[in-house]
Each structure stands twice: as structure tokens, then as C-alpha cells.
Amino acid sequence: MTELLPFIKSLIAAPGLSGYEQPVRILIEEAWRPLVTELHTSRLGSLQALKRGQGTDPRPSILLAAHMDAIGLMVTAVVDDHLRLTSVGGVDARVLPGQLVIVHGREDLPGVIVQPPPERLPEEARAGPVEIQYLLADTGLPHEQLQSLVRPGDLVSFAQQPLELKGETLAGHSLDNRASVAALTHCLQELQKRSHSWDVWAVATVQEEVTLGGALTSAYQLRPQLAVAIDVTFGKGPGTPDHKAFPLGKGPTLGWGPNIHPGLHRSFKALADRLEVPYNVEVMPRHSGTDAYSLQVAAEGIPTMVVSIPLRYMHTPVEVVALKDVSRAGRLLAEFIVQLDDEFMNNLAID
Amino acid sequence: MSKNSENNTPRIGEEQIQLLERLCTACSVSGDEGEVRAIVMEQVSPSASELKVDALGNVLVARRGEGAERLRVMLAAHMDEVGFMLTHDDGEGLFRFETVGGLDERQLVGKPVWIGRDHINGVIGAKPIHLTTPDERKRAISLDALRIDVGPGGDGQVNVGDRATFATPFARLGPSLRAKALDNRLGVATLIELVKHAPPEIDLLAAFTVQEEVGLRGARVAAYAFNPDLAIAIDSTPALDLPAWDGAEVTQYNTRLGAGPAIYVADRATLSDPRLVRHLVETAKSLGLRYQFRQPGGGGTDAGAIHQARVGIPSISVSVPGRYAHTAAGLARLSDWSDTLALLHGSLARLTPQLLAVER
Numbered sequence: 001m002t003e004l005l006p007f008i009k010s011l012i013a014a015p016g017l018s019g020y021e022q023p024v025r026i027l028i029e030e031a032w033r034p035l036v037t038e039l040h041t042s043r044l045g046s047l048q049a050l051k052r053g054q055g056t057d058p059r060p061s062i063l064l065a066a067h068m069d070a071i072g073l074m075v076t077a078v079v080d081d082h083l084r085l086t087s088v089g090g091v092d093a094r095v096l097p098g099q100l101v102i103v104h105g106r107e108d109l110p111g112v113i114v115q116p117p118p119e120r121l122p123e124e125a126r127a128g129p130v131e132i133q134y135l136l137a138d139t140g141l142p143h144e145q146l147q148s149l150v151r152p153g154d155l156v157s158f159a160q161q162p163l164e165l166k167g168e169t170l171a172g173h174s175l176d177n178r179a180s181v182a183a184l185t186h187c188l189q190e191l192q193k194r195s196h197s198w199d200v201w202a203v204a205t206v207q208e209e210v211t212l213g214g215a216l217t218s219a220y221q222l223r224p225q226l227a228v229a230i231d232v233t234f235g236k237g238p239g240t241p242d243h244k245a246f247p248l249g250k251g252p253t254l255g256w257g258p259n260i261h262p263g264l265h266r267s268f269k270a271l272a273d274r275l276e277v278p279y280n281v282e283v284m285p286r287h288s289g290t291d292a293y294s295l296q297v298a299a300e301g302i303p304t305m306v307v308s309i310p311l312r313y314m315h316t317p318v319e320v321v322a323l324k325d326v327s328r329a330g331r332l333l334a335e336f337i338v339q340l341d342d343e344f345m346n347n348l349a350i351d
Numbered sequence: 352m353s354k355n356s357e358n359n360t361p362r363i364g365e366e367q368i369q370l371l372e373r374l375c376t377a378c379s380v381s382g383d384e385g386e387v388r389a390i391v392m393e394q395v396s397p398s399a400s401e402l403k404v405d406a407l408g409n410v411l412v413a414r415r416g417e418g419a420e421r422l423r424v425m426l427a428a429h430m431d432e433v434g435f436m437l438t439h440d441d442g443e444g445l446f447r448f449e450t451v452g453g454l455d456e457r458q459l460v461g462k463p464v465w466i467g468r469d470h471i472n473g474v475i476g477a478k479p480i481h482l483t484t485p486d487e488r489k490r491a492i493s494l495d496a497l498r499i500d501v502g503p504g505g506d507g508q509v510n511v512g513d514r515a516t517f518a519t520p521f522a523r524l525g526p527s528l529r530a531k532a533l534d535n536r537l538g539v540a541t542l543i544e545l546v547k548h549a550p551p552e553i554d555l556l557a558a559f560t561v562q563e564e565v566g567l568r569g570a571r572v573a574a575y576a577f578n579p580d581l582a583i584a585i586d587s588t589p590a591l592d593l594p595a596w597d598g599a600e601v602t603q604y605n606t607r608l609g610a611g612p613a614i615y616v617a618d619r620a621t622l623s624d625p626r627l628v629r630h631l632v633e634t635a636k637s638l639g640l641r642y643q644f645r646q647p648g649g650g651g652t653d654a655g656a657i658h659q660a661r662v663g664i665p666s667i668s669v670s671v672p673g674r675y676a677h678t679a680a681g682l683a684r685l686s687d688w689s690d691t692l693a694l695l696h697g698s699l700a701r702l703t704p705q706l707l708a709v710e711r
Binding site: 097248 | 444445455457458460461462463472473474475476477478479480481482483488489490491492496497498500501502503504508517518519520522524525526527528529591592593594595596597598601603608609674675678679680682684
């Protein structure tokens, strides 16, 4: 059985920016292979793993989607000893100066993002935060060497080492959403010792941070009866308004809103109450900001749920999660799958 | 140069780089230099004729030479670095903090930190971009809004008054080095080598100083105590050799990476002794070493305090150029460091009282 902490650390150490998820997919594939019946990669690069149920053919299926892509940066130009950059996904330029990165050129080059001195910037850009277009990356290489190894379009991923903090929490980049990939893995592990009649599609989706295209195409291809997006949500902490955030270590959140099937939400909530798994209800009045947005509208439409793990400092290289919340989310998903029977869809009411 | 010195020329090799890594990884914010002090004492003790830690925490090391008419030469390298101090416990493992030394607040957000001598892990987080408005993102996040987070339940493990630094591991990047606190562990590592390989032509008086980043305070009392004939401050100075946004020619770069040791003629705190400027340049030329003049302008080193000690001390500074000083990760070129060490060693071995016999 894969230990949670080292597994998450290995997941966040692997690059896998939106559209270029292969490095992390290889790791997930390795972890999932012994836990599932079969697995393959979709045309857009999502990892689709089937754990066959024990029910009679044809069996209904549930799709669990955790996106594996991460935000990062991309090279736009090589200038002297430096690189100019743009973002891949939602990056707040204010966290970038001084961040350790790896530039994925013809070889992987460690580097750092730097804020040029004011006299190198246009006058209106000198005070306040420096926009991404004016920031630079430095690999320590002189121009000739840099020019031969890096070109526009090369990816730049965060390289901050994971840090264990107090209270069994972990800080690092890309915990959005590798923490959820770990939760999904934990679910598959839990299912090893349980019997379930439904088929389970575990999917590590691509491109959530940019297009949501991975979840949409996998849901279309696999046509599950139910879908669950597993993602991270705002953890209570400095800078985050309390009414929009959830405490670390107090369980996952169960989403409620237009992206979520009300009956499915009620079913998860009842189960969590029965098992005494701590949780919070998270209201999502519009777009849930997760794969659920596309899962729900795949093909003729799929009843969809969102389960989230609270995380502090989202989209910074020092995101923080509580390990307990990760394992609880995984366990809740496993318990939900175990209790799915032939009657579940018939009893699933929207009102 | 005597034969003796030739054989004793220091070099930067694996051993020296590993020592620099230890020095850079240590947390020694101004006023709490103990971690670096311990490494310095361990390294220089075997070579020292005299060694003491003074009232402020400076490590003062004398290594006497052999010939007659030896100059008493003070070399100073500051041990302290910029960083943070925890100032208030908000509970739940969250701490308010203030900066120590010159830090741009825009460099703090989203960084991991080490707290105290036990290097307890923490992070400086930021509001998720999803919850910010475009207007908000045009304003820098003020120090007031930032916290050091050591994790829930972490209070009790760290305390108000503890110092913290950026938690940046040391790395080699091709011909360069990337680390926190290269300003001034490069100077400290250089001075350690000079103590170990002191030219016998002089009495070498090494001051590993404290509190440079908060007002050159250690150097002042060290210079008084040593009362040397002349002094050289060894530091790391910014290399601002970055391209302009519009491709305009860059003429104000302070120093350039890869162009060799930076010799100071003038900064805001010191007008270097011209006899020492000439001596360093002549040494560099005769040894065939690269060197550059630090562009005259702002900034300052320990020399600013040293040259005004007692009746006045002829002083100069030599720096290893470094990009991105006072941020989480600085960058320096290995060749600049070894050329700096070679220039200093060669210059010390050539020093005679005649240099100061002519008036300034």
C-alpha cells in the first residue's frame, strides 16, 4: 500500500503543466496499475483506469475525476542571459519573484524567476507588483549556452521543495490538484478490500486549469451513470475571507450548486453523516471551478458531484493541505462506491 | 611573491563549494549570527594565532606572518544576512513578522521559510488568485497582510523573537551557484580560505563581522580592536546586468556576472584609498586575473565603518558580483568567486609598508 505522504511528495515533484501532463501521468499509472482491472490514456492524455465491479453485466459505472495538470509558466523569448515568460493557468504575478523553477528546455534547467531592477522597467511599471511580461527567469547559464538549450514555448514549472509543517500538513506547489489525485488513489486502495457492484472509472484528467477539456472528453468516452469531480477548495487562513473558506483538518467539503445533482449531494451527505466522517457543505452558486462544470454536460448529461479538499494559499508554490482531509476524502468516495446498488439510479431524484 | 606563498595559493574546489553550501544554508539574521559563527570558528581555529569572540559576536582571528616589517592587514566579511523576526503570535501556528535588513516586500509572498536555529519549516502564503480582483492584483501585498504559517498546532514550537530566513536549498546551475545569503557567505567563505592560506608577508587580522545589514555595527568595533594599518572589506555586490524591457542599452549595471572581482573606487559610505585601488589593479594585471570596477554610486560595505575607526584606516572593498541579493535566491558565478580569492591572496602577498609610505 502506497504511503500517503511520500506519494503526494512524489506527485508534486513531477512536472505536468496543463497540456503536458505526461511526467506526472507516468507516476500515477504506476501507482494505479496494481489497483485496477485495466487502464489506458485518452486521446487528450487523461489517464482512464477501470476497476471492474462484481455486479452482473451490464454494470453501471461511476467516474471519479481528479485533474492532474498544474499551473506554471512558458518561455516567450530568450534575451541575453535571461528568459521572458507568460503564464499557463491562473498565476498571480505577485508570488513569482524569487520562485525556484525548472525550465524544460532541451534539457531540464534549474532556475529562478526574478524581478528586474526598476530602471529596467517602463516607468509606469516600476512601483507595485511587476507584471509577468516584465519578469525574467535566470538559469545561471551565459547567453550562448542558453540560446542553444531553450526556445519560446518551452515550459517552466515550479520547483519549490515540499515542506512538512505542523499538524500533519504539507506545503508545496501543485497540491492543487495532486492532493486530489492522492485522495482518488486512496479510494482505489480502500476498494481493494471491499466488494462493489458498480464499475469504477478513476480518471486523472488533463487541462483543467485552462480548458476543462480532459474531463469533458473522458466523460463522453466512458459514459458513466454518475460522475464526481475531486478538487481542492479554499482553506481558512491568512488573506482568505472566513465565509468563503473551510478549516484545514476538518474534513472534505461536499459541493452544492448548479453543477451538482441535488439528489447526489443529498446521498453523499447522508452517507457522511451515517459514517461520522467530518465534512462541510460548500455552496457553489455558479461555476464550481472544477471538472464538474464539464462532466455535467458531457453527452446527454451526467449527474455530477463535487468533493473538495481544503487548501491554503491556492495557486501559490506554498499551498498547504492537511493529510487527514486527503485520506478522509478518499475513504468517503470508497464508501459511496461500496453502497451503490442496482436501485441507486432509479432512486436518484433531482427534486 | 615568496615561494612560500606560491605553494600556499588557495583554490576553489569541491571542498570550498561544500563549505559555502553549509554557510548559505545556515540561518544567521543580523543579531543572531550564531550558526555561521560556529562554522567559522570550527574552520579557522586550527590556523589562528589568536581567536576571540567579542562583545557583539564578531569572530576576530589574528594570524601572524614571518618576515620583518609586516603590515597589519584587516580583512572583514560580514556573517549576517537579511531576514525576518516573528513579532506576534496570532495563534493556530500563524505569526506576524517584520523584516530585518533591506528586503523588498514584493519578494516575500509565496515563499517557504526556516525559523530559528532548528530550521522549523514555515511558509508565507498569499490569498488565492481566484479571490482577488484585477485592481487588487495591481497593488503589492503589504507586509501587514502577510503571516508566517508553521501549520495548525505549530504554536509553542516557535516563538515571538525567533528569526527566520528564506528556505532555499543551495544549487549549482552550470557555471553558476544559486542560494540564499550569497551576500555575504561568499565573503565569509573567501575570508576562511585566506585565513587558512594566509601569506606570511603580513599579519592577517580577520574579522567575521555581525550586523552589517543593520548599520555596519560589528565592523566598527572590530576595526577599533584590531587597529590595523589598512583594511579590505570582502562582500558581495549586486550584478544588475539584466536586459531592459525595451532592449535599450544597459549602462547602469553596478557589476556584471562573469567579469571578475569588483574593485570599489567609491560607494555611498567609502571613498576607497587610491593606493589600494592601484595595488589591486596592478596585482590583477600581473596575475592575469579578470577584474572590474564596481560602478561608483550607492550602497556600502563594512569599509564604511572601518575607515573611520580611531585615527582613520586606509580601506577598500572587493566584492564577488551577485545577482538578486536580498531575495530568496541569489546567483553568482563560480569563476568570479575564484578570481576574487586569487586577487585578494595575490594582493596580500605583495603588500609592503612602502605602499603606505607615499601619502594618499
